[in-house]
Amino acid sequence: MLKPFGAVQSSFRGVRSLNATNFRAPWPFVKKGAFGQRKIGPMNYEKFKWPGQNREFPELSPKFQKLNPKELHRYTGVQEEGYHDELSGEFVAVKEMRNEIVVPNLDGFKLGPYVSYRTDVQIEKRRIAYEKKVQEKGSERLADLHTVEDERWPPPRMSANTLFELAYGDIVRSEYKEGKYGKVAGKQE
Amino acid sequence: MLSSRVLRLPRKPFVDLDYAKHMPAAYVEKVKRTVPRKTFGDRFGAPDIKMYYVHPDDYVPSHRRPWEDKQLSEHLHRADKYFSAQLSNKFMRFRYPKNERIADTEWTFFPGDLVQVMVGKDKGRQGLILTISRDTSEVIVDGLHTKLGEDMEGSDKLGVDKTLRWQLNGAGDEYIRVSTKSGYEIPIPSQAKVTYEYLQPENYIEVEGKDTPADLVLTRTYIPKVASFEQEIMEEIGIKETRTPKPTYWY
Numbered sequence: 334m335l336k337p338f339g340a341v342q343s344s345f346r347g348v349r350s351l352n353a354t355n356f357r358a359p360w361p362f363v364k365k366g367a368f369g370q371r372k373i374g375p376m377n378y379e380k381f382k383w384p385g386q387n388r389e390f391p392e393l394s395p396k397f398q399k400l401n402p403k404e405l406h407r408y409t410g411v412q413e414e415g416y417h418d419e420l421s422g423e424f425v426a427v428k429e430m431r432n433e434i435v436v437p438n439l440d441g442f443k444l445g446p447y448v449s450y451r452t453d454v455q456i457e458k459r460r461i462a463y464e465k466k467v468q469e470k471g472s473e474r475l476a477d478l479h480t481v482e483d484e485r486w487p488p489p490r491m492s493a494n495t496l497f498e499l500a501y502g503d504i505v506r507s508e509y510k511e512g513k514y515g516k517v518a519g520k521q522e
Numbered sequence: 523m524l525s526s527r528v529l530r531l532p533r534k535p536f537v538d539l540d541y542a543k544h545m546p547a548a549y550v551e552k553v554k555r556t557v558p559r560k561t562f563g564d565r566f567g568a569p570d571i572k573m574y575y576v577h578p579d580d581y582v583p584s585h586r587r588p589w590e591d592k593q594l595s596e597h598l599h600r601a602d603k604y605f606s607a608q609l610s611n612k613f614m615r616f617r618y619p620k621n622e623r624i625a626d627t628e629w630t631f632f633p634g635d636l637v638q639v640m641v642g643k644d645k646g647r648q649g650l651i652l653t654i655s656r657d658t659s660e661v662i663v664d665g666l667h668t669k670l671g672e673d674m675e676g677s678d679k680l681g682v683d684k685t686l687r688w689q690l691n692g693a694g695d696e697y698i699r700v701s702t703k704s705g706y707e708i709p710i711p712s713q714a715k716v717t718y719e720y721l722q723p724e725n726y727i728e729v730e731g732k733d734t735p736a737d738l739v740l741t742r743t744y745i746p747k748v749a750s751f752e753q754e755i756m757e758e759i760g761i762k763e764t765r766t767p768k769p770t771y772w773y
Contacts, residue, residue, distance in 0.1 A: 444734050450544075450719055450726040451736040459740075464695065483742050491746060500748040 383409065459486035533696045534688075537626040539714045541633070541653070542587060553589045555601040556581050573608075575601040579620070583657030624659050630686040630699060631661050634711030639666065 349355045390410055393401050415426040463485055466476040482489060489495075508514065542550075551557050558572040565571070576597070586593040631637070631654050638648045649663040686708065689700040699708045712722065720726035728735055749757070756763065 443738055445732050447729075447733050448739055449728045449733040449736050450723055451728065452739045454723050454726075455736040455740060461695075488742065491744075496746055496748065499746055 456486055459484055463487075532690055532694060534627060535696065536629075536632070536688075536699075536710055536714075539632060539710070540656075541717055543717050544719055545589075550588060553594050553597065554581055555597045559605075576604050580604070583655075585653070585655035585658050585660045585662065622659075623656065626656075627688065629654075629656065630688070632710050632714035633716075634713030637661070637663060 390408060393405055393408060412430075412432070414431045415424055416430075417423075418425045463476065463480060466480055467473055470476045470479060477485070477489065555575040556578040557575055559575050560573045562571040562573075582600075584593055584596075588594065588597065631651060633651050633653055635651045636648060637651055639645055644666055647666055649665045651661055652664050653662045654660070655662070685702055686699055687702055688697045690696070691698045691707075699710060700706070701708055715722060747754070753763075
C-alpha cells in the first residue's frame with residue numbers, strides 16, 4: 334500500500350489525502366523564527382572565494398584583530414593597483430601600477446609542447462648509421478669526416494678545443510703564416 | 523680501433539617493451555598510492571622523514587595495471603586500512619616480502635608469442651600471450667594462464683629447461699632471442715611494440731599543433747660564439763663596447 338513518509342491520514346484505498354503533509358517540498362523549509370531570515374536553496378557566498386580564507390596570511394594575526402596594523406585592513410596578499418587617498422577617502426587607481434603580463438610573440442614558432450615519438454626512431458636510425466660508419470672507417474675521427482655533422486648521433490660534443498678553433502683558428506693560422514709570432518725555433522727557412 | 527666505449531655496447535631494445543611504456547611515472551606512483559602523505563623536511567641536512575599513503579615496500583603488485591578502475595579502488599581501500607592501522611597505534615607492519623622480479627635482461631616472454639605448457643595437467647596446450655606482468659612475473663595466455671616461478675621450480679628434473687636466451691647477433695651490436703634447443707632466432711613479435719600511443723613507433727601519427735615533428739626536434743640551431751651572456755644581450759640591443767679589455771695571463 335502506498336504510504337508517503339510523514340503522512341498523517343492514510344487511506345485504505347491507497348489514495349493520498351489532500352492534507353498538506355502529503356505534498357512536501359523537495360527542500361526543507363526552515364521556520365522563520367528558528368534560524369533568522371533565511372534563503373531557501375543553495376547559498377553562494379562570494380566572500381568565501383576571496384583569498385585569506387584559512388588564515389593563510391601570516392602577516393595578519395587572527396587572534397588579536399584589533400592589533401593588526403591599519404595598513405593591512407584590506408590585505409589580500411596581492412599588490413594593489415593604486416593607493417588609498419586619505420584626503421578624499423577613496424581608492425585611486427594608478428595606470429602605472431597595473432600589472433602587465435609580457436608574453437613573447439610566438440607567430441611562426443614551429444616547436445610544439447610535446448616531442449613526437451618518431452624522434453626515438455630517427456635517433457636510432459642515425460645512431461645505427463653512424464656506428465656502421467665508424468666500423469667501416471675504423472675510427473670516430475675518420476667517420477666524422479664522412480658524415481654530415483647534423484646527421485650524426487650522438488651529436489659531436491662542444492669542447493674548448495672546438496670553440497677555440499671556430500673563433501680564433503683562422504686568425505691564428507693566417508697570422509702565423511705572416512710571421513707575426515716570430516720565427517719558430519727549429520724551423521729552417 | 524673504436525675509440526668510444528659507449529658505441530661498442532650492444533643494444534638491448536627489448537628491456538623497456540611495454541604497453542604502458544610512456545605512462546608518466548609520477549602518475550603511476552600516485553595511483554599506486556606509494557606517494558608520501560607528508561614529508562618532514564628541513565632537518566638540518568638529515569634525510570627527510572616521509573609518511574606514505576602506502577609504503578613502496580608494502581605495495582602488492584598485480585597483473586592488472588594500477589590505474590584500472592578495480593585496481594585503483596583496491597589501492598585506495600588499502601591506503602585507508604594502512605592509515606587507520608597507523609592511527610590506532612597497533613604495531614601492525616604490512617611489510618610484504620619483496621617480490622622477486624625477474625631481471626629485464628632475463629625476461630623472454632612478450633605479447634604475441636606462441637607458448638606451450640610443458641608441465642602439469644595442461645601439458646601440451648598452446649596459446650598466444652595476451653599480456654605480461656613484469657611485477658608479478660605472470661603471463662596471461664589466450665585460453666590459459668600461468669604464474670612463472672612456482673611452476674618452474676624443479677622443472678629441470680622434468681626435462682624442461684630455459685627454452686630461450688638472449689644472445690649477441692652476428693654483427694655484435696644487438697641482443698636477439700635464440701632458442702636454446704634449436705639455436706634459431708625467435709624474433710620479438712610486433713605486438714610487443716604496441717603502446718597506448720602507437721602500434722609501431724615508425725607509424726606513429728603526429729598530432730598537429732601538439733607534437734613537434736622529429737626532424738624539427740633534431741635540427742641543430744646552436745651557433746657557438748665566444749661571448750658571455752651579457753655580451754650577447756648587448757649585441758642584440760645594439761650597445762657597442764669601445765673599451766678594450768686589458769690582457770690577462772694564466773700561469
